[in-house]
Amino acid sequence: MAKLATIREHMERYNPQEIEGKWRRFWEKRKAWKVNLGRAKKPYYNLMMFPYPSAEGLHVGNVYAFVGSDIHGRFQRMWGHDVFEPIGFDSFGIHSENFAIKKGTHPKEQTAKNIKHFTEQLKQLGALFDWDRAVITSEPEYYKWTQWLFLQLYKAGLAYKGKAPVDWCPSCKTVLADEQVIEGKCERCDSVVLQKDLEQWFLRITKYADRLLKNLETIDWSEKTKIAQRNWIGRTEGTSITFKIENSKEEIKAFTTRADTLYGATFLVLAPEHPLIASVTSKGIQEYVEAAKRKTELERRAEEKEKTGVFTGFYAINPLNKEKIPVWVADYALMGYGTGALFGDAHDERDVEFARKYTIPLKATVITGDKKQDQKILSLEQCFTEYGILVDSGPFTGMTSREAMKKVTEWLTEKGLGESKVTYHLRDWLISRQRYWGPPIPVIYCRKCRESTKHKTQSTNKSQNTKHKSQTEDRYGIDYVVINGVEYAIVLVPEKDLPVRLPKIKDFRPTGTGKSPLASVSSFMKTKCPVCKGSAQRETDVSDTFLDSAWYFLRYPCTEYANKPFDKKRIKKWLPVSMYIGGHEHAVLHLLYTRFITMALEDMGYIEFGEPFKKFRAHGLITKEGTKMSKSRGNVVNPDEYFVKYGADTVRTYLMFLGPMAEGGDWPDKGIVGVYRFFNRLWTLVAKPSLATAKLGLASELASELVNEVLRHKTIKKVTEDLENLRYNTAIAALMEYFNALQRSDKATREQINTLLILLSPFAPHLTEELWGKLGNKGSIHNQPWPKYNPRILKEEQLRLVVQVNGRVREVLSVARGISEKEAVALALQQEKIKKWFPSGKPKNVVFIKGRLLNLVSY
C-alpha cells in the first residue's frame, strides 16, 4: 500500500524534463508557431539580436535576452498578431575566428560545431523560433548578398577606398572601426591599438549624420540608446575661421565653438595629418609629424596626455585684429574633427597647457562679472572656460559670449573670412579587415584597365584619400588604387559572379603584415578582369562583421528567395520590425550601422522605409557576483544544468523575475527555488482530484467568491499592462499573488485557474500547456485569446480608505466606493484611534481625495 502511494505521488509530481520534452516534440511536429508570411493578416515582426556563436554554448545572458523577447512575442501572438520570431547566427567575424584559433580548429568546422550546440540549447528554451528561416551569415547563400550590398553601396558613392590614419590592433592583426576602439584599446582583445596609414575601404556613414540624428525623434527607442547615438554622432555647431598665412597664398581654416574668444587667439595649431604640412619641406617638422603618427595610444597615455608640438616657422594673420600669430603642429589637434586646425587662446585648458609648455603668450578676453575673479583671469592664473563678458575685444567688447559668437561669425561671413560650420564626432565606417573569416570584399584590381582609362582621371594628385571625389553611378576607370607604386583600376565583381567564395585554406591565421591571409593564396588572388579579361588581382580583405548584421533582418522573411536578397512585397508587408530587443552594448555599433544601411537602401530604392526598427528596447546585463560575465574572466554561467534541474520554464520565469528587463540582474542568487516552488504548488493545486471534479466544474457565478473574481480581473489588468511595458518582474509577482489567493480560498473555479494559466503561459509555455490539458480544456493554451478584464467588476471592490491625521496613517477603513467627504469624516471621527487626536472633536482642516484617502489636520 505504502509503496503504491509513493509511486502514485511520484507520478503526479511536477516533472519538468518529462513534460517539456513532450510538448516541444509536439509543437515541433505540428509546426505550432509557423506563420504563413505571404498570407498573414496581422504581421508582427518580433526580432531579437542574433547571437555570435563564438563559444561552445549559450550563457544565461543570452538566455535572458531571448526569453525576454520571446515572452513579448508570445504575448503579441495571444493578442491576435501573426508573430514572426526568427533566429539565426552572426557567425562570421573576428569573435568566431579567434575562438577557432584558440581551439586549434578551422573556423568553418568550429562554427558549424558551435551552431549545432547553440541550436540544441536554443530549442530547449521553448521559444517561438521559426527554424526553417534561420540565417547563418557565414553561409555563401547569405554572404553572397552581403557582397551584393557592398556593390550597391559602391555604385551609390557610399563606399570608397582611401588612405587614412587608422587604428590597427596588433593582436587581432587587423584594422578596426572607430567604434571598435574603446579607450585606445581593441574592443575584442583589449590590446592597445596602433595608428597606421593604410589604404582601406570605408562606408560613407557621415553623409547620413544629420538624418541619423534627426530621425531619432521619430522612433520609439529606449531613451538611453538614443542619447548614446546622439553623443556618438556628436553634432557640434561652430565657426570656421580663415587665417591667411604671412608671405604666402595659403590659408588655414580653423574651427572653433568659441568665436567670441577670437580676439584672444595667440597661436594656431594644425593636426599632424593636416594637408598643408605635406607641402612644408622643413625636415624637423616632417620628423615630428612622422613621430606623432607612429605614436601609439599607449605612449600618449604614458606621457599623461602631455601635448607635444613643433613650430612650423610661419605665421598666420588673425582676421579680426590682424595680429600675427605663430603656426604650430601639435598632436592634440585631430584631423578628423572640424577643419583639422584650431586657434589657441586663454579660454581652453588644452590650449593653455600647450602654450605654457612652449611659452607661447596668452591673452584673456573673456571675464565674468565677478570682480574677484576678473583679476585672477586677467592675470592668467586661472583658465576661465565659461561664458562671460568680453574685454579687450575691439568692437565686441562688453558683449556676452553668446552675443559675440554670433556677431563675430556674422562679421567674418560678411568679409568672406569665415562661416558657420557643423562638425561631427562620427567618422566614416572602416569595413576592411585583414582577416580570413569574413565575406571577401567583391572587388578586382586591374592594371590594364587603369592604363586604358587613365585619361578619365583629371587630377593626378592621389596623395589624399578619395573622400572628396564626386559621386557618379559608374566609377569604372576613375577610381583606382596604388599598390606597390603601381596604379590599378577598381573593378567591381559582376553580380552574376557572386558570391566571391571564401576559399577553405589551411593557413587562415592573421598575418600581421597588414594583409589578409587570403593575400598569400594565389589561387584566390589571381583572377581575370571581368572588363578586359586580362589577368588581375582580387581585393584580399574581408568585410567587418557588422556589415553582415547590418541587414540580416531583411533576409529572415525572404530566405526562400535564392535569386535576390529580399523580396520587395514581402518586405513591405513585414517591415519595419515591430519590436527589437537587444543589448545596450550595440547602441553605437550595430544599431547605428543598421540604421545607416537601411537609409542607404531606401535612397537606392530597394526598400520604402528609412528606419529599420520602429521600437527598440535595450535589456540589462546579467552579471555573476556583480561582475560582467565573460569568457576571459571564466565566470560564464552555462544554463544547461539549470535546465536539467529545474526545467526551462523555471529558468525563463526566474530570469524575468530578477528585476526589470532593462536592468538585468545577478545570477545566481538562490532565488530560483522560489519560482520552482511556485510551479510545484501550482501543479499540486491543479492536480488535486477535488478540483478536477466538483468545484472546477461549477459555473463561476455560483462558486466563486467575489473577492477572487475581483482579484482575477485586477490581475489581468496588471499583467497585461506589465507585459506591454516589459515589466515582467512585477507581472510574475502579481501572478504569484493571485495564485496564493486562489490556493488559500479553496473556492477557486476552473475559470479562475484557467485565467492564471493563460496569463502565465508566455513565461512557462510547457507547464501551462500541460496543466491546461489536465483541466480538461480543449486545444492548445497558446492559441487562447489574451483575457480581458471588466472594469465594472474592479469597481465592486470595497474601498480601503486610508485615514490620516496630520499626514500620518492612523487607520484604514473599509467603505463603499462612492463615499462622500462628509460621510467619510463622520465615520472617521467615530473611530477610537482617530477620535483621540481631536480633543475638541473637530479637525481644523480636511483633505479628502476621493477613492483614496482622508487626511484630518489638527493644526
Next chain:
RNA sequence: GUCGGGGUGGCGGAACCGGUAGACGCGCAUGGUUCAGGACCAUGUGGGGUAACACCCAUGAGGGUUCGAGUCCCUCCUCCGACACCA
C-alpha cells in the same frame, strides 16, 4: 572631464499623477509532517517599544516646498555605465 543611470530590510527588488514604504520572492525563525535528511504545510520577519496594543524612528546626508515627500526643488556624499586631447 563630459554624458547617462542609480543609492529603499540580511539579499533580489515593489511603490500609478506626491497619498497605507517594503508588494512578490530568497534567506531566516518557530511550529507541524517525516525513522531521518530533503521536500512540503502553517505562522512570523525594517529598527525601537509593548504581555499585546498604542506610540516613536526609518527610503545615501542635510535643508526646503506641501495637509502629506522614496517620489518635487536646492546643496553635498557615494556607486555604476558610456565616451573622452572633439577645439
